[in-house]
Amino acid sequence: MPNHPTLPAPSLAAAQHSAQLCETIRRDITANGGWISFARYMELALYAPRLGYYTAGALKFGEAGDFITAPELSPLFGRTVARQVSEIMAHSESHILELGAGSGKLAVDMLTELEQLGSLPDSYSILEISADLRERQQTLIRERLPHLFNRVHWLDALPEKFSGAIIANEVLDALPVHLVHWQDSAITERGVALSDSNFVWQERAISDLNLLEAAQKIIVPDGYVSEICLAARGLINSLAQCLEQGAMLFIDYGLGAREFYHPQRNNGTLMCHYRHHAHDDPFFLPGLQDITAHVNFTDIAECGIDAGLELMGYTSQAFFLINCGITELLKDTSPENLRDYFPLSGQLQKLTSPAEMGELFKVIALGKNFNGTLSGFARGGLSRLL
Template sequence: MTSSQLPAATPEALAASHELVERIRNAIAARKGWLPFSDYMRMALYEPGLGYYSGGATKFGEAGDFVTAPELSPLFGACIATSVAQVLQTLGTGDVLEFGAGTGKLAAQILTELERLDTLPRHYYIVDLSAELKERQRATLHALVPHLADKVVWLDSLPQQFTGFVVGNEVLDAIPCALIYNSEDGELLERGVVWRDNALAFDDRPLADSPLRDAAQALELPGDYLTEIQPELPGFIASTAHLLQRGAALFIDYGFPAIEYYHPQRKQGTLMAHYRHHGMTDPFYLPGLADLTCHVDFTGVYQQGADHGLQLEGYVSQAQYLLNAGLTARLAAVGPDNIKQYAPVAAAVQKLTSPAEMGELFKVIAFSKNLELSTMLAGFEHGDDSYKL
């Protein structure tokens, strides 16, 4: 699809994107004409006031650029709440902490189900970098669960210690990635961003000695192969492990174990841009208005968790997790007799679980720390794929 076929941006949005491009140009100049792609991605997503997640553009739902699972159905959050409730009941008390809460719908769904199960947390903390999204989350919670909204507390930084349940839905894929290219003759290069012919462009440079080079060498990539490494992912998992004193952490995202992520046939990597429900391979299209993501290496997530004292509780596809957590029973409770009510719910469930939609591409991984569960963590009883990690 060409840019002329994509939905047009408003003049105000275009002006914001152009301002962001100027800041990126200045950053390139300050780095002597070459900016690592991870730095570009960080600016495109998080530059104050202009980045995709720090600006004011609508991101989620039909009017945004993509639809996340909580936007599809409240049954998604209800299933996650099954895992949350088990952990909170085991602890006797505790809190919930959500990374990157989007529109706030997942928080509302989890709180609604926890109330039904009589297992409400002391607090529901949200860590989000976007001021615009925080306001949207407040509005969503006051609209959907006004009597529970006072349980929600927004944090600007991670707490020093935390006991309870940590959840992150489509958070890991938004951690900036470095682009690594192993040339045909086996030279490791880092793909960066330059300003060329009055536009942003790619440029490869030899990968300098660094932890990033060590990580790239460990992958033993074939020749003529492009892939991503998320330099900040180890720190994110380490921080989560450090703050979690007792409890569990659950992450849902699209990705693969390393054996699939770095498969020889995946030689162009997984980097994608998302704009108005269209996927693109050009990461330079309207910076600040398009989302940038890469798939998650779940083997790396597991290894970092294990290295920092987290116990793996399970790794399954999203479809398997939701079915384990009672999705079928929840759908049946809607009742097929009222087709007008049942049909859209069934359609959403199909998208959440179908291998052709989100069911197999999205994975769910969970860890625990200092937590003695009497049974397996809810959602991981069947179909565990941990052996693939």
């Protein structure tokens, strides 16, 4: 395990947990001839049963975790997103499907606002692969909204058919990515091997034809390293087959392809998060840190269109939230109520400021058989940048 003196040391139990996962990954590397793709490494580090970052029981979200997501930051986020979801349901069916619901906070805030709007869904389904997170979601929803708990259902897989609103907040960035290296007119895949039981980078010729085809379409300078997320394409295709009528919203940090593969971004966007410290070493304490990559929203849009979906909007999180009325929601709290107003005002600033989450985070909407309009994209559209 690499030594990072600037990062907090884990507890003995946490270190032992990481060591167990490391051994699982080592066995997988050995079983695959001494090398696995980085996508496979990332899959195991995040999702290995009972050991991966998202499948084990460590606290991930909020001040005590490794990062803070928008739903954890402020109830204004979920309440505002709920307004867009209400529009989608009004022009399709009264059902919501949330992918990867985290702590359950987004579901709680959305259902709270939808109840106030008189737009409660007939069902709220959560697709959650982590048993630990599923339990936390159930506990939170049962505590906060006991009278609505029976409307919420947990799924192990996508339904065969679905009509309504699909929501995914910070899901795409956690999907495993392949690392590709463009060098001397050749394209190789950067994967993971072992050296004295330590994880090391090792490059090989690309054997996955889908990955090779995708890499050959990307024009970048010599020596460039970046990510390609085939898993995101698979997810969009599956959702397109599942959705009969309605729209899906993806909220995440990312860029259009021209910015994603900008010449100056020659080391990619891979990033790790450990106890609110961001760094770039995915081999540090596997299972105890999040591993992410920015979303290539051009790829998401093109994949959706190829799968029969319509691009219904693409904008910054700031414009989306403002278009959906986040400032009006703040007005529900009187400025004279200093105890409540100032925290909410600061939270709104973080959600919408270009220096915080407002510009880095984007929102993209893909729909099928949907004739309504989406208020979240009324102004500030960025589709021209895809």
